[in-house]
Amino acid sequence: MVIPKFLFQAIRQRANFRCEYCHYPEILSSAPLSVEHLKPQSLGGDDSLDNLALACRRCNERRYNFTTGIDPQTETEIPLFNPRQQIWTEHFIWSADSLRIIGQTDTGRATCNRLDLNDDRRDEPFIQNARRQWLVAGLHPSADDPQEQQK
Numbered sequence: 270m271v272i273p274k275f276l277f278q279a280i281r282q283r284a285n286f287r288c289e290y291c292h293y294p295e296i297l298s299s300a301p302l303s304v305e306h307l308k309p310q311s312l313g314g315d316d317s318l319d320n321l322a323l324a325c326r327r328c329n330e331r332r333y334n335f336t337t338g339i340d341p342q343t344e345t346e347i348p349l350f351n352p353r354q355q356i357w358t359e360h361f362i363w364s365a366d367s368l369r370i371i372g373q374t375d376t377g378r379a380t381c382n383r384l385d386l387n388d389d390r391r392d393e394p395f396i397q398n399a400r401r402q403w404l405v406a407g408l409h410p411s412a413d414d415p416q417e418q419q420k
């Protein structure tokens with residue numbers, strides 16, 4: 270997919286230069302974040318601004334062609350979080366220590382599960398280790414949105 274530069278810029282700005290799923294800040298990356306299709310091209314999704322989202326490589330690869338995930342609480346298949354139609358803070362919060370993203374709704378939980386937003390399925394929680402360093406550097410995304418933080 271070749272996204273025209275002006276469109277790529279618009280997508281990055283709209284996302285506040287963060288992954289729209291895990292809020293990974295682009296400034297921490299050695300390369301621009303990627304653009305993904307909310308409705309996959311294989312399912313007829315187009316290149317319109319409304320169908321595109323900014324995502325880190327990690328979330329992009331884990332989302333792959335999936336549009337749903339399992340909410341572990343209800344064991345129900347739920348559509349994944351859609352940053353064009355839903356508001357992040359209504360579905361996710363940061364844990365008090367800012368290391369974990371916690372799904373607050375069936376959508377949030379299914380998305381955390383599908384994208385493994387806290388590396389719960391890895392032997393080592395790389396993303397939580399990274400978030401600890403972001404805190405030290407003052408670059409943790411929760412700093413931009415203090416209302417995201419769990420009270």
Ligand SMILES: [Zn+2]
Binds near residue numbers: 288290293324326328
């Ligand atoms: Zn991400």
